[in-house]
Amino acid sequence: MELNKDLADYAVEYGKSLHVDYIEARIVNSRDESYSTRNGQILGAGITPTSGIGIRVLNKGSVGFTSTAKLNRNSIEDAVKNAIKYANANNRKNPIIFSEEKAIQTKWSVPFKIRFEDVPIEEKQKLLADIDAELKKEFKKDLPNRIILMNLNSENKYIVNSDGSCIESELYLPTFHTFNTAKGKNGTEQRFFGRGATAGWEWFSENNLLEGIMNDNRSLIKTAKNAIEMKLGKIDVIVSSEVAGIMAHENVGHPAESDRILGREGAQAGESFYLDLLKEDEIGKIKMGNPEVTIIDDPTMPGSSGFYLYDDECVKAQPRELIKNGMLNELLLNREFAARYDLKSNASARAITYDREPIVRMANTYFKPGSFTLDEMIEDIKEGMYMKSFTEWNIDDRRFQSKYVGLECYIIKDGKITDQMIKRPVLELTTFGILGSVDAVSKDFEAPHGICGKCDPMQGVPVWMGGGQVRMRNIKLGGN
Amino acid sequence: MGKFEDLLKNTVDFTLKQGVEEVIARYNQGIDYQIRFSNSMIDIMKRWENDKLELFLVKDQKTTQIEIRSPKMPLIEERILHTVKFLEHLPKNPFYSGMEMEKKPYQKIEGLFDSRIKTFPDKATDNVNAVINTSLEAGAKKVAGVLYFGQNNTELLTSHNIGGNYDDSYYRMTVRSFVDGESSGQDIVCGRNLSNIEKKFNISAENSGKLAVMAVGGKQGIGGTYDVILSPTVAANVFGEITSGANPLLVMLGMSPVSDSIGKKIAPDNLSIEDNALVGDGLGSRPFDVEGKPSLQTPIIENGLLKSFIQNTSTGKNYGCQSTANSEFVGLGIGSKMLAPSPSNMVYKSGDYSLDEIIAESKKPTIYITSNWYTRFTNQLEGIFSTIPRDGLFLIENGEIVKPVRKLRLADNLLRMMSNITAIGKDVKQIAWWEVPTPTFLPTIKVADCNITAATK
Numbered sequence: 001m002e003l004n005k006d007l008a009d010y011a012v013e014y015g016k017s018l019h020v021d022y023i024e025a026r027i028v029n030s031r032d033e034s035y036s037t038r039n040g041q042i043l044g045a046g047i048t049p050t051s052g053i054g055i056r057v058l059n060k061g062s063v064g065f066t067s068t069a070k071l072n073r074n075s076i077e078d079a080v081k082n083a084i085k086y087a088n089a090n091n092r093k094n095p096i097i098f099s100e101e102k103a104i105q106t107k108w109s110v111p112f113k114i115r116f117e118d119v120p121i122e123e124k125q126k127l128l129a130d131i132d133a134e135l136k137k138e139f140k141k142d143l144p145n146r147i148i149l150m151n152l153n154s155e156n157k158y159i160v161n162s163d164g165s166c167i168e169s170e171l172y173l174p175t176f177h178t179f180n181t182a183k184g185k186n187g188t189e190q191r192f193f194g195r196g197a198t199a200g201w202e203w204f205s206e207n208n209l210l211e212g213i214m215n216d217n218r219s220l221i222k223t224a225k226n227a228i229e230m231k232l233g234k235i236d237v238i239v240s241s242e243v244a245g246i247m248a249h250e251n252v253g254h255p256a257e258s259d260r261i262l263g264r265e266g267a268q269a270g271e272s273f274y275l276d277l278l279k280e281d282e283i284g285k286i287k288m289g290n291p292e293v294t295i296i297d298d299p300t301m302p303g304s305s306g307f308y309l310y311d312d313e314c315v316k317a318q319p320r321e322l323i324k325n326g327m328l329n330e331l332l333l334n335r336e337f338a339a340r341y342d343l344k345s346n347a348s349a350r351a352i353t354y355d356r357e358p359i360v361r362m363a364n365t366y367f368k369p370g371s372f373t374l375d376e377m378i379e380d381i382k383e384g385m386y387m388k389s390f391t392e393w394n395i396d397d398r399r400f401q402s403k404y405v406g407l408e409c410y411i412i413k414d415g416k417i418t419d420q421m422i423k424r425p426v427l428e429l430t431t432f433g434i435l436g437s438v439d440a441v442s443k444d445f446e447a448p449h450g451i452c453g454k455c456d457p458m459q460g461v462p463v464w465m466g467g468g469q470v471r472m473r474n475i476k477l478g479g480n
Numbered sequence: 481m482g483k484f485e486d487l488l489k490n491t492v493d494f495t496l497k498q499g500v501e502e503v504i505a506r507y508n509q510g511i512d513y514q515i516r517f518s519n520s521m522i523d524i525m526k527r528w529e530n531d532k533l534e535l536f537l538v539k540d541q542k543t544t545q546i547e548i549r550s551p552k553m554p555l556i557e558e559r560i561l562h563t564v565k566f567l568e569h570l571p572k573n574p575f576y577s578g579m580e581m582e583k584k585p586y587q588k589i590e591g592l593f594d595s596r597i598k599t600f601p602d603k604a605t606d607n608v609n610a611v612i613n614t615s616l617e618a619g620a621k622k623v624a625g626v627l628y629f630g631q632n633n634t635e636l637l638t639s640h641n642i643g644g645n646y647d648d649s650y651y652r653m654t655v656r657s658f659v660d661g662e663s664s665g666q667d668i669v670c671g672r673n674l675s676n677i678e679k680k681f682n683i684s685a686e687n688s689g690k691l692a693v694m695a696v697g698g699k700q701g702i703g704g705t706y707d708v709i710l711s712p713t714v715a716a717n718v719f720g721e722i723t724s725g726a727n728p729l730l731v732m733l734g735m736s737p738v739s740d741s742i743g744k745k746i747a748p749d750n751l752s753i754e755d756n757a758l759v760g761d762g763l764g765s766r767p768f769d770v771e772g773k774p775s776l777q778t779p780i781i782e783n784g785l786l787k788s789f790i791q792n793t794s795t796g797k798n799y800g801c802q803s804t805a806n807s808e809f810v811g812l813g814i815g816s817k818m819l820a821p822s823p824s825n826m827v828y829k830s831g832d833y834s835l836d837e838i839i840a841e842s843k844k845p846t847i848y849i850t851s852n853w854y855t856r857f858t859n860q861l862e863g864i865f866s867t868i869p870r871d872g873l874f875l876i877e878n879g880e881i882v883k884p885v886r887k888l889r890l891a892d893n894l895l896r897m898m899s900n901i902t903a904i905g906k907d908v909k910q911i912a913w914w915e916v917p918t919p920t921f922l923p924t925i926k927v928a929d930c931n932i933t934a935a936t937k
Contacts, residue, residue: 433937
């Protein structure tokens with residue numbers, strides 16, 4: 001279906017004719033094709049195209065948002081008038097201001113070779129069936145429950161605003177998840193595994209997905225069979241890129257979201273402990289951890305799940321160095337909150353569908369790789385643990401008290417990783433506890449895919465979370 | 481039937497002409513609103529037009545589900561033709577074994593629609609500003625929250641000539657008050673009946689503000705074994721993980737902690753919970769499910785015994801029982817949906833105690849958790865989880881709240897907790913919010929000997 005850019009242009013022109021202070025229109029054609037199986041048998045399959053337009057206005061210091069799937073001029077006029085009406089009804093004491101940004105007119109696209117819709121349906125089902133068959137063949141009764149989910153999302157989007165920007169984009173996002181249950185001597189272990197990218201269908205053949213899934217399930221079964229509960233004292237811990245990535249995302253990315261810091265997510269995703277830090281000192285002068293810690297959020301990583309070149313407020317994307325050498329260095333800003341800090345936006349505004357407002361989000365968050373090999377990080381550990389993967393995790397809504405439960409975890413003894421696996425070890429640490437314990441980051445890089453949840457109604461945006469592997473000293477395992 | 485009768489009939493007829501054997505067509509039209517507020521001001525007011533047709537198609541035991549927004553007949557026909565072609569490429573769905581075939585009368589649910597919703601948008605921002613002021617008067621320094629409201633018309637027709645229509649309206653507000661960054665309180669009010677709505681909102685705002693004041697001065701708590709008192713908000717989330725598992729779909733996915741517990745004692749005698757789609761004020765209420773089967777009341781836990789799972793026609797056949805009229809289009813987070821059981825409202829039988837009595841009888845060290853978020857699992861089959869208290873969290877000793885505490889985590893086992901329930905309150909209220917997707921009517925619940933943890937560094 002052709003993207004009706006004229007309607008979005010009309011929405012902005014119509015808003016301007018009503019003398020609104022600011023208006024933006026975001027028209028989106030998206031297509032989701034999905035397949036799910038359980039133990040090789042199809043659970044669900046479908047193709048869902050969606051088209052619609054979201055209208056956001058800023059008028060007299062207040063914001064209104066409307067959306068409609070009725071793509072005709074009468075409906076657009078109603079949507080614009082209602083957005084202005086609801087903005088005007090808000091009666092705010094302190095006006096909302098958007099930062100001034102350069103007007104941009106451009107197009108961008110995710111590089112891709114094969115469109116999802118050009119691939120036969122049977123080939124897509126075969127991919128799932130083949131993966132399940134391999135899992136069944138190798139693991140048999142050790143893996144009694146196998147759930148596979150594949151979603152192929154494509155999106156054409158056109159954003160235009162009354163500041164003179166208009167940006168058209170084309171995006172392809174394949175994602176693949178498994179949720180499997182392994183049986184061991186003393187019960188079961190479960191694992192949610194996800195991979196994703198911005199690419200066309202070629203991504204499945206160019207990124208050895210099968211090998212990744214097989215290795216992940218080997219680990220799951222090995223853990224179910226061999227891991228034992230152990231009481232350990234204070235030890236050194238190395239976490240893999242997967243675990244380091246979720247820490248970077250949860251303990252550093254989320255609290256750096258400016259809308260949280262300034263309270264807008266107060267009743268939903270919560271606020272941020274950065275609020276207290278920024279009362280005491282300014283950005284650049286606040287120590288968050290050891291100098292080995294640099295954490296970056298970068299939407300411009302080619303092929304990443306969180307890839308974009310311009311955000312949903314038409315601001316050019318850029319890497320954000322959230323923590324630099326242990327110091328708080330940058331926040332995630334959209335236009336509303338950049339203005340509050342008297343800064344420019346760093347292009348952090350994302351909306352997951354046409355009927356959601358753009359809000360401050362991460363893209364791809366990672367520990368910047370250091371100079372060590374994994375062996376070098378291990379060699380001077382006398383007693384420690386290597387956490388390769390995790391299951392349960394959570395963090396308080398100010399993003400300070402986190403918990404990560406290990407899945408595939410090994411004892412490190414006298415500079416070597418042993419075969420001894422630990423069952424469900426718990427890292428229950430504060431953000432300072434993590435960042436202040438890091439003394440080495442490996443030079444390798446890996447970044448699994450994830451869906452970041454925030455906002456109400458929920459907006460789950462695709463992200464990568466990873467980086468180098470990270471060593472933390474003197475950690476007391478917690479939890480149960 | 482209602483105003484979409486012709487469109488639904490034409491849709492079903494056209495689909496059957498394409499060789500499809502069974503069809504469900506559901507039209508949903510309405511308007512939803514949201515007002516978000518923080519820092520004691522409204523941040524944004526939103527309006528969504530809801531205008532969609534959902535279809536479920538069955539041919540040669542192959543199934544698929546689609547959604548068409550802003551549906552008109554030419555577009556519907558185009559999408560059906562495309563979908564029928566797609567369906568032909570699919571394998572048979574072994575999990576589908578039929579839908580409701582018999583048309584039966586529907587029970588009218590009093591209170592499903594309140595006509596005052598039509599004028600509600602005009603005064604909603606005033607209501608929110610009144611909520612903010614009430615919370616501030618109760619001692620809060622800043623107030624955040626969200627108010628949803630709206631009205632919808634739902635009309636259903638299946639290829640078995642079963643269908644009906646109904647209107648519903650709703651409101652749902654969460655108000656969270658802060659005295660400082662770490663001293664906060666939250667309250668939830670939701671339902672369909674707009675009588676005395678300003679009063680309901682303001683009571684909620686006052687509760688939230690008072691909790692925030694009570695939380696001032698809290699210090700890091702100490703991990704250990706405590707009895708816990710779960711507010712309705714927290715209990716709905718925690719025990720909702722068990723009742724949501726009383727569903728063949730969750731069992732099949734490996735996500736149910738009660739997969740083999742039917743007929744077993746999993747809770748004390750005084751705990752009874754039913755799935756009930758017929759409660760007037762329930763946000764999950766509807767006269768029929770998506771197959772057109774008239775809604776029912778289904779005991780999930782009866783006197784502590786896991787009595788039954790919710791079912792639709794297909795899962796009921798597999799389990800050798802009848803559908804409980806819980807059929808719905810259910811997604812797995814991404815992509816298209818399937819026809820599967822889904823809960824309506826969970827309704828707990830009221831207990832005997834007031835909150836004050838539960839507190840007064842708590843002689844051992846007890847933690848009172850008023851709100852929580854971020855519940856995650858190490859193992860869903862085993863029910864091993866943790867969740868994070870947020871907002872007012874209090875230590876009780878010798879029957880009295882002695883101080884607010886902070887930065888603790890409830891890390892335990894769902895099944896162990898349910899079997900350790902020691903008191904059920906009589907303060908039943910409806911909970912539905914971010915962390916509680918299934919509307920749940922329940923009171924305060926006390927659980928003995930729970931594991932509370934804190935960060936080690």
